[in-house]
Structure formats: structure tokens, C-alpha cells
Amino acid sequence: MIERPVPDEYVEFVGEQRATLRRLADEARAAADAGDLAALRALAERLRLQIEDGDDRVYGNLEPHLGDIVADLDALYDAAFPVTDPDDVSEVLAAPWPSAHRKALLAACLGCDVRHRLLLDDVAERAIAAADTRLLRLLVLTPLGFTQRTVVARILDALHRAGDLDAAVVERAFTDDPWLGRATHGDPPLGCADALRDHLDELTWRLVSASPPADRDRLPQVPAPRGLRFVRAALTWHGAPEVADHLGVAELTGPERATLLDHLRGRPADERRRVFGWRLSAGxxxxxxxMFGLERTAPLLRLIQAMPADETVRQDRAALLAAVAEAGPDAARRLLELVPNELVSAAMGWNRAAVLKRVKRNALQGIAAFGMLPLAADETVLDRYLALREIAKRGPKLGPNRRHSHAAAVSVALDHLAQVTEFADASRLEWDCEARLGNETPTEAEIGDYRVELRFDGADPTLTVARAGRALKSVPAAVRQDPRYQELREHQKRLQDQARRMRTGMIEQMVSVSATLQPDELSRLLSLPAGAAMLPLLVWRDRAGTIGRLDQIDTSGPVTAVHPVELRERGLLAHWQAEFERRGHPQPVKQVFREVYVLTPPECEAGEVSRRFAGRTVDGKVAGRLLAERGWFTHGEYDAHQATRVVGDGLIAALRCDFHGYFGMGEVVVGEVRFLAGGRRDGGRYGCPTGSGSVGGTPVPLADVPPVAFSEVMRDLDLVVSVAGQEP
Known part of the structure; x- marks a missing residue:
């Protein structure tokens, strides 16, 4: 192998690091000659961290130039820690240095290629089940192999149960993975969580007290340290600001808070603000x-702190206004200087110009705040509603996941607008505004000798221009330039948008999930030109189970848009397909001619997993776009599943794929799909996803998945492999 040259800017650093490592290697050789295995273990850890830190500082330009030193260390440690039984994984792991020989032995134990990642999860699972504390400790302490974070957390928990959890194991685990606390102190926390805290506090204190102190990314990140000593250290910190920020959020007791508050009285304003910022993060x-004289703003602060920082969710406008009133406008403004909050400011109308700028940039919180702004003096509720609909039209042009969060922000903004305009909910606001589009705007005009009319051809609005009772094939220039014609054209576009929203949004979703409408909802939809044109072209089921068009069933009760899965099960699918072919009226969306997918014998035998499309290679960019259009979220290559979608009834469809990087980067190999129960992801009206919450849950047998949900998921994936598929 030809060694690549060191970039000029790193030559001096690499030379210094080589000299340091050579000195440590000489110390290791002296310890080996003296038979001091404890010193060899300590030096191995120093060597490993020195190489890792140095390589990080020069972006991977150190390790390629350490071959001679590493080879010497490999030989030294293999001789000092020989393996007598290469089939004993415990003995293989019981070495402080990851020599090439040791890695090869471990790969043989695991039955994998040494060039692949040596994953120790299966070994750990067996050790946990057997309560083998020696092997569990080795799995944490060994520099060989890789164990996933959640498995390391379970190892610590097993050691805690066995009474063998000590500082050496805890410190090594959190040194290797400073974010390990996400798994040990999650929701719910593991049983070892409390026992870990004392060890982590002492590790953090030692690292920040060292000379020089550790960098921020070397400190345990979760949970926060405990005790006033950490906040005091943050106040006098002269190193990296991010370390002070980490220490400043230390968990405090009530008496410690009181002591800190007394200390801060009379201190400079900047210092008090800095501590307040830390305590905001601490909660x-x-x-x-x-210390700011803002005691009466406590209810408002509680509302602000309850708002998720990384998610756009509905806020109660009345509660915000009440909290501002209790604090007083001046105090509320002073609190917002300390804790800026776009939604609170919007509710008061204090940041209209800033919100409008943010909306132009598609900022999600800005869109939600736009709905919360009071109506301007010359603005109607329909104006704001149409503005939000224009914002919504930008969503499909965004990235696969961003379009979902953008749609969720618009949904929240509509809810906020409903509160501003005193509608009972967002649905009633939508019904009212959509009805106004069809009823409150002129549909005809007399322009000189010409008569212009806005008519409906089914669901599609068309403009006709006539003279002396005869329709013209083209619009005269004098008519096109008239403001009244332009107004009708704008109204036509709005009604076209209304028809599009109803067809591709509401009706498509209703058919795909077999949604039910109550009589008042049906009546409102039929009052819209687009609804009156499209809904009678669907097949419905009434509360008595009768299936037919709207004029053939009982609409005095709830009616359900029938999915073709149900028509097939009842032996009616062919009948309705023939009926629509005979009538020659196309449906607004695919319903009776919609593709139907049922369980296959291999899927019945597989139980919880479908491999119907497994192994198919698709273009990741095209596949990601198609999935996003159908409500799927795509995730990273290391997530449990690489694409997920809410399918109703508390179920999430979860697809596994193989690719490198992110979904749209290149080729994607489709894998197995399963359905998870109990996974959390918010769902909108008619099952539309409105958020990107966490995904989890228990696999459900395919036979227990509702047939409609199963058919729709398979329909999505069939489309993806058909359109985005690549030839092998």
C-alpha cells in the first residue's frame, strides 16, 4: 500500500504526535520487560485515546502514518497477553490493545470477515442471559469490537443487578460513548440509572478539574451533573464556553437554588442573564x-417552557393571553427579552413583520405563529385562510420529510387562526372559508357588450365569454384587461385549488383509509361545488350496511367511503367496476379500480414480516419522493427502520432498506416490511401524518393487520419498485 502524504498544514502536528506515541510505546516496552501488566493496561488506554484524539484533530490524517508504531505495539501486547484458547471469546476480549492478531481471533469467534465491523451484540445478549459478569465487564472494557449503545446500557444494568457495577466500568463506558446516558436514563430509566449518577458526577468533576480540562465532547452528556459546585465552576470558567454551558445546567436541590439566588443578587446583569439561560435549559x-423582579410572569414562563423546541404543535391562545394579562404587558415583554418566543409575541401582535419574513422562508414556527397573529385592520379571515393555503402549496416542493413537517405547521396555523377568529375548531374554519369561496364571490360580469360567466363542468370551474348570446372561442383583449375579468380569473383559480385540495387531499385520503363522514360533514361538503360534483361519483356504505352511490343509500346517518378491499370481500368489486364502465363517468380518485393487495401464502407463513418486495433495487431519490407523497417518513441507514408511515388504528408500517448515507443519496435495496403497534407518531385528519414523532412499537402478525391498511402499504411499495426500480 502506498502511504498518502501528510497535508502540509498537518505535517508539524503529525510529527509531534508520532514523537509522543513513540515515547509512550517505549514506556510500554519497559513495562513489558518488567512484567508490569497493570502499567501496560493503563498505557494502552493512553495510547488509544492519544491516537483517537489526534486523528480527530487532523481529520483522519494521523492514523495512516502510524503503521510502524502500531505494528510494534501489536507485537508487544500480543506477547504480553497471549491467547491460550482462541475459541474462548472471553480470553480473546481480555486484552487492553486491539492488535491485528486479536481482531482476527475475534472475527473467527464471531464467524465474520475481519474487514467487517466486529459487532458484539449477540455475545452481550448471551452474557446478559447467563449473568456472566466477567464477560459483561470485558465487553465494556475491551477495545476490540463494537457494541450498540442500547446493549451497553443493558450490560451496565445487568452488572448493577449482580452488584458488580463499579467506577472503572462506568467511566470506561461513558468515555467511549459520552451519550450513553440517553439509553440508561431514558423514558423509563434503567434500574442502574441512580447508581450511575455518583460515578458520573465524579468523572465529570475530575475531567473539568484536570489541567488542561477536558473538552466538552469528552464529558458525559446525559444526565446533567448534580450539585452547586458545578454551577459555581461554570461562573468562573475561563475555558471553552460550551463546557461552562454544560456545567451551568447541573441539577440543583431547593436549598442549592436558594443559595445560588442569594449569590446572584447584585451581580452584573450579564452574569444573571447567563445563569438564567442555564437554568432555562435545566428546567x-x-x-x-x-432576581429580575418578574415573579408574576411565572405562569407565562411555564407555558413557554412547555412548548417543544423541535416540534410545531398547537398552543392555547386564550391561555397565552391570560398569562400575559396576569404578568402585565411590560413584564411580559421583559420576560420575552430573556426567553424569546415567537408564538407568544404573535398572539399579542408584537412581531408581525418578523413573522411575515419567517413565513417567506418556510420557517415552521413562523408559519404556526402566522396563524396566531390577530387579523390586521384590512384583513379578513378568508384572506388569512387563503394565504395559508398558498403557503401549503409550497410543501410538495420541499424535501421528503420536510414536506410533512411543513404540512403539520400549516395545520397548526389553521388551528391557531380558528382560535383568533373564534371558530370552534379548525375544521369548522375550513368549512366556512371553503363555502365562502363558492358563495361570496361574483361568478359573472358584464363587460361592455360581453358577458363573462364562471360555470362548473363537473368539479372544474370554467370561464365563458359570450356576445349577443354566442360563446366566443377566445377572450377579446378588452375583456382580458378589464379588472372584473381578472377578478373572475382569480376566483376561478381559487375554486380550481379547492377542487384540487378536495380531490388529492380529502377524497383520496377518505378512500385510502375507508373514512366515515357524519351527516353534517357530508352536507357541508356537498354545499361546495367541487364536493357536489365529486362525492356522488364514489361508492358509499351507510349505517345499515347498504352499498351504493349517495342517492342509493341512507344519508341521514354516517356514511363510509368503501375501500375496494371490502367490495372484493363482499363479491361486489366486479359489479361496481362494470357499472362505472357502463356509465362512462370516471371517479375523482381511484376507488373501484384501485389496486388491491391481499396476504400471500408466504406472508401468512412468515407471520410478522412481508418480503414481497425484498431485494428490489430502486433509485433512492425517486423512491424517497414517491414515499413522501404517500405520507412516509424516511430515516437514516442506522435507524431500526428506514421508512415509516402511519396507517391508522395505532399502527405504523415500517420498512427496512439497505443504503449508504441517507435515503436519496443513491441506490436503495428494499427489504422487509412489518407493522408495529404502539408506535408514537401523531396522525391528522383521515389518518394523514402531521408530525415526525418517535417510532417504536411491537410487531403485529400480518393476519391481524386491517386488510385496508395492508393493501394500501403494499400499493405504495409496488408503485415505488415499479417507478423507481432499477434493472439488476
């Missing part, structure tokens, strides 16, 4: 409002 900032 106890309310206790520090008195």
Missing part, C-alpha cells in the same frame, strides 16, 4: 425570576 428558571 428550574422559574425559581430565578425574582
Amino acid at each position: 428550574d428558571a422559574e425559581a430565578f425570576l425574582p
Whole structure:
């Protein structure tokens, strides 16, 4: 192998690192000659961290130039820690240095190629089941192989149950993975969580007290440290600001908060603001409002702190206004200087210009805040509603996942607008505004000798221009330039948008999930020109089970848009297909001619997993776009599943794929799909996804998945492999 040259800017650093490592290697050789295995273990850890840190600092330009030193260390440690039984994984792992020989032995134990990642999860699972504490400790302490974070957390928990959890194991685990606390102190926390805290506090204190102190990314990230000593250290910190920020959020007791508050009285404003910022992150900032004279703003602060930072969700406008009133406008403004909040400011109408700028950039919180703004003096509710619909039209042009969060932000904004305009909910606001589009705008005009009319051809609005009772094939220039014609053209576009929203949004979703409409909902939809044109072209089921068109069933009760799966099960699919072919009226969306997918014998035998499309290679960019259009979220290559979609009834469809990087980067190999129960992801009206919450849950047998949900998921994936598929 030809060694690539060191970039000029790193030559001096690499030379210094080689010299340091050579000195440590010499120390290791002296320890080996003296038979001091404890010193060899300690030096191995120093060597490993020195190489890792140095390589990070020069972006991978150190390790390629350490071949001679590493080879010497491999030989030294293989001789000092010989393996007598290469089939004993415990003995293989019991080495402080990851020599090439040791890696080869481990690969043989695992039955894999040494060039692949040596994953120890299966070994760990067996050790946990057997309560083999020696092997469990080795799995944490060994520099060989890789164990996933959640498995390491379970190892610590097993050691805790066995009474063998000590500082050495905890510190090594959190040194290797400073974010390990996400797994140990999650929701719910593991049984070892409390036992870990003392060890982590002492590790953090030692690292920040060292000379020089550790960088921020070397400190345990979760959970936060405990104790006033950490906040005091943050106040006098002269190193990297991010370390001070980490220490400043330390968990405090009530007496410690009181002591800190007393200390801060009379301190410079900048220092008090800095501490308040830390305590906002820590979650106890309310206790520090008195140092600003803002005690009465506590209810408003609680509302602000309850708002998720990374998600756009509905807020109660009345509660926000009440909290501002209790605090007083001046105090509320002073609190917002400390804790800027776009939604609170919008509810008061204090940041209209800033919100409008943010909306132009498709900022999600800005869109939600736009709905919360009071109506301007010259603005109607229909104006704001149409503006939000124009914003919604930008969503499909965004990235696969971004389009979903954008749609969710618009949905939240509509809910906020309903509160501003005193509608009972967003649905009633939508019904009212959509009805106004068809009823409150002129549909005809007399322009000189010409008569212009807006008519409906089914669901599609058309403009006709006539003179002396005769329709013209083209629009005269004098008519096109008239403001009244332009107004009708704008109204036509709005009604076309209304028809599009109803067809591709509401009706498509209703058919895909076999949704039910109550009589008042049906009546409102039929009052719209697009609804009156499209709904009678669907097949419905009434509360008595009768299937037919709207004029053939009982509409005094709830009616359900029939999915073709049900028509097939009842032996009616061919009949309705023939009926629509005979009538020659195309449906607004695919219903009776919609593709139907049922369980196959291999899927019945497989139980919880369908491999119907497994192994198919698709263009990731095209596939990601198609999935996004159908409500799927795509995830990273290391997630449990690489694409997920809400399918109703508390179920999430979860697809596994193989690719490198992210979904749209290149080729994607489709894998197996399963359905998970209990996974959390918010669902909107008619099952539309409105958020990107966490995905989890228990696999459900395919035979227990509702047939409609199963058919729709398979329909999505069939489309993806058909359109985005690549030849092998």
C-alpha cells in the first residue's frame, strides 16, 4: 500500500504526535520487560485515546502514518497477553490493545470477515442471559469490537443487578460513548440509572478539574451533573464556553437554588442573564425570576417552557393571553427579552413583520405563529385562510420529510387562526372559508357588450365569454384587461385549488383509509361545488350496511367511503367496476379500480414480516419522493427502520432498506416490511401524518393487520419498485 502524504498544514502536528506515541510505546516496552501488566493496561488506554484524539484533530490524517508504531505495539501486547484458547471469546476480549492478531481471533469467534465491523451484540445478549459478569465487564472494557449503545446500557444494568457495577466500568463506558446516558436514563430509566449518577458526577468533576480540562465532547452528556459546585465552576470558567454551558445546567436541590439566588443578587446583569439561560435549559428558571423582579410572569414562563423546541404543535391562545394579562404587558415583554418566543409575541401582535419574513422562508414556527397573529385592520379571515393555503402549496416542493413537517405547521396555523377568529375548531374554519369561496364571490360580469360567466363542468370551474348570446372561442383583449375579468380569473383559480385540495387531499385520503363522514360533514361538503360534483361519483356504505352511490343509500346517518378491499370481500368489486364502465363517468380518485393487495401464502407463513418486495433495487431519490407523497417518513441507514408511515388504528408500517448515507443519496435495496403497534407518531385528519414523532412499537402478525391498511402499504411499495426500480 502506498502511504498518502501528510497535508502540509498537518505535517508539524503529525510529527509531534508520532514523537509522543513513540515515547509512550517505549514506556510500554519497559513495562513489558518488567512484567508490569497493570502499567501496560493503563498505557494502552493512553495510547488509544492519544491516537483517537489526534486523528480527530487532523481529520483522519494521523492514523495512516502510524503503521510502524502500531505494528510494534501489536507485537508487544500480543506477547504480553497471549491467547491460550482462541475459541474462548472471553480470553480473546481480555486484552487492553486491539492488535491485528486479536481482531482476527475475534472475527473467527464471531464467524465474520475481519474487514467487517466486529459487532458484539449477540455475545452481550448471551452474557446478559447467563449473568456472566466477567464477560459483561470485558465487553465494556475491551477495545476490540463494537457494541450498540442500547446493549451497553443493558450490560451496565445487568452488572448493577449482580452488584458488580463499579467506577472503572462506568467511566470506561461513558468515555467511549459520552451519550450513553440517553439509553440508561431514558423514558423509563434503567434500574442502574441512580447508581450511575455518583460515578458520573465524579468523572465529570475530575475531567473539568484536570489541567488542561477536558473538552466538552469528552464529558458525559446525559444526565446533567448534580450539585452547586458545578454551577459555581461554570461562573468562573475561563475555558471553552460550551463546557461552562454544560456545567451551568447541573441539577440543583431547593436549598442549592436558594443559595445560588442569594449569590446572584447584585451581580452584573450579564452574569444573571447567563445563569438564567442555564437554568432555562435545566428546567428550574422559574425559581430565578425574582432576581429580575418578574415573579408574576411565572405562569407565562411555564407555558413557554412547555412548548417543544423541535416540534410545531398547537398552543392555547386564550391561555397565552391570560398569562400575559396576569404578568402585565411590560413584564411580559421583559420576560420575552430573556426567553424569546415567537408564538407568544404573535398572539399579542408584537412581531408581525418578523413573522411575515419567517413565513417567506418556510420557517415552521413562523408559519404556526402566522396563524396566531390577530387579523390586521384590512384583513379578513378568508384572506388569512387563503394565504395559508398558498403557503401549503409550497410543501410538495420541499424535501421528503420536510414536506410533512411543513404540512403539520400549516395545520397548526389553521388551528391557531380558528382560535383568533373564534371558530370552534379548525375544521369548522375550513368549512366556512371553503363555502365562502363558492358563495361570496361574483361568478359573472358584464363587460361592455360581453358577458363573462364562471360555470362548473363537473368539479372544474370554467370561464365563458359570450356576445349577443354566442360563446366566443377566445377572450377579446378588452375583456382580458378589464379588472372584473381578472377578478373572475382569480376566483376561478381559487375554486380550481379547492377542487384540487378536495380531490388529492380529502377524497383520496377518505378512500385510502375507508373514512366515515357524519351527516353534517357530508352536507357541508356537498354545499361546495367541487364536493357536489365529486362525492356522488364514489361508492358509499351507510349505517345499515347498504352499498351504493349517495342517492342509493341512507344519508341521514354516517356514511363510509368503501375501500375496494371490502367490495372484493363482499363479491361486489366486479359489479361496481362494470357499472362505472357502463356509465362512462370516471371517479375523482381511484376507488373501484384501485389496486388491491391481499396476504400471500408466504406472508401468512412468515407471520410478522412481508418480503414481497425484498431485494428490489430502486433509485433512492425517486423512491424517497414517491414515499413522501404517500405520507412516509424516511430515516437514516442506522435507524431500526428506514421508512415509516402511519396507517391508522395505532399502527405504523415500517420498512427496512439497505443504503449508504441517507435515503436519496443513491441506490436503495428494499427489504422487509412489518407493522408495529404502539408506535408514537401523531396522525391528522383521515389518518394523514402531521408530525415526525418517535417510532417504536411491537410487531403485529400480518393476519391481524386491517386488510385496508395492508393493501394500501403494499400499493405504495409496488408503485415505488415499479417507478423507481432499477434493472439488476
